[in-house]
Amino acid sequence: MKKDYTLIATAAMGLESVVAKEVKDLGFENVKVENSRVVFDADAAGIARANLWLRTADRVKLLIGEFEAKTYDELFEQTKALPWEAFISEDGEFPVIGKSHKSKLYSVPDCQSIVKKAIVERMKQKYGIAQWLKESGALYRVEVALLKDQVTLTLDTSGSGLHKRGYRIGQGEAPLKETLAAALVQLTNWRGDQPFYDLFCGSGTIPIEAALIGQNIAPGFNREFAAENWSFLSADIWDKALEEAEDLANYDQELHIFGTDINPKMIDIAKANATEAGLGDLITWKQMNALDFHSDQLGGYIISNPPYGERIGQKEEVEKLYEKLGKHLAQYPTWSIYIMTANEKFETLFGREASKKRKLFNGFIRTDYYQYFGKKK
The missing domain is CATH 3.30.2130.30 (VC0802-like)
Structure with missing residues (x-):
């Protein structure tokens, strides 16, 4: 080049x-x-x-x-x-x-x-x-x-930060940046043809980013950049880049992506955001308790950013949730589970040691990304 x-x-x-x-x-x-x-x-x-x-x-x-x-x-x-x-x-x-x-x-x-x-x-x-x-x-x-x-x-050259994809109409109290959500997906071995669940989907950022990755849609396709107006760069390069992005998108890739959350308001927001991203029909949204997760599939991926329990009074409640979630998901040994949380006792609460963990920052909060690889079917 x-x-x-x-x-x-x-x-x-x-x-x-x-x-x-x-x-x-x-x-x-x-x-x-x-x-x-x-x-x-x-x-x-x-x-x-x-x-x-x-x-x-x-x-x-x-x-x-x-x-x-x-x-x-x-x-x-x-x-x-x-x-x-x-x-x-x-x-x-x-x-x-x-x-x-x-x-x-x-x-x-x-x-x-x-x-x-x-x-x-x-x-x-x-x-x-x-x-x-x-x-x-x-x-x-x-x-x-x-x-x-x-x-x-x-x-x-970007103008607004690259996390601003242009699809977020609404958000919850602690929205996950789109760039971090995309990284959480990219740090797994998930491929577009495998089942994908986010059990704490909030405003839908992780499933939406997964859908963009699954169909190879350029994340900046629906927004503008500062350098588009710069005199030393011809408009032609932006037109060609958009054409290339359109050609490389795999809109025929069938996806099995599910976003669930206990809060019905968040499901409404997630649906609206997905529609704005042009992915309205690609993701299935459902108001549901994470502990009600059930699947007959022999394997799949769960990628979630659950509540951390940072506020006083919430920590015990969240830690009980982690314990129950660990017991519940132990029924799915062939599923790969990826959880990002700031709670340092997560592995003990979840009931098993992660296959791998990685230090990440969610804004200014230091977190770990706990990765549990599913057993081969």
């Missing part, structure tokens, strides 16, 4: 390897996995494809430059030396956001202000503008990130 740009797919802690696998599967090269990000090479078409297809990344950023800066003068001069005019149009709107960690330049507002001034000076020079820049055109969000005096300057 031709290298024109370096892209950075940002990732939630614990999901870097999942994002990296997706990046490699899309055919991108020189893939480097770092803390909370995956760096890779791409051509212009790759900017569109990465945004459209990455299910578990938070955003796709375009790297403009990296350098060391220990003084504000260094930050200004090295920012100004970068070819901003090759990316930002003359009338482009370019707010600057920032973050700084373990760096001599620790004042984020000052760093943002200096980067903004440096870009303005560069743009005025290159575009031959004496006064101020209008900033009435497309949005180019600049980020200045400092880590141990190393400066990374990027443009955000």
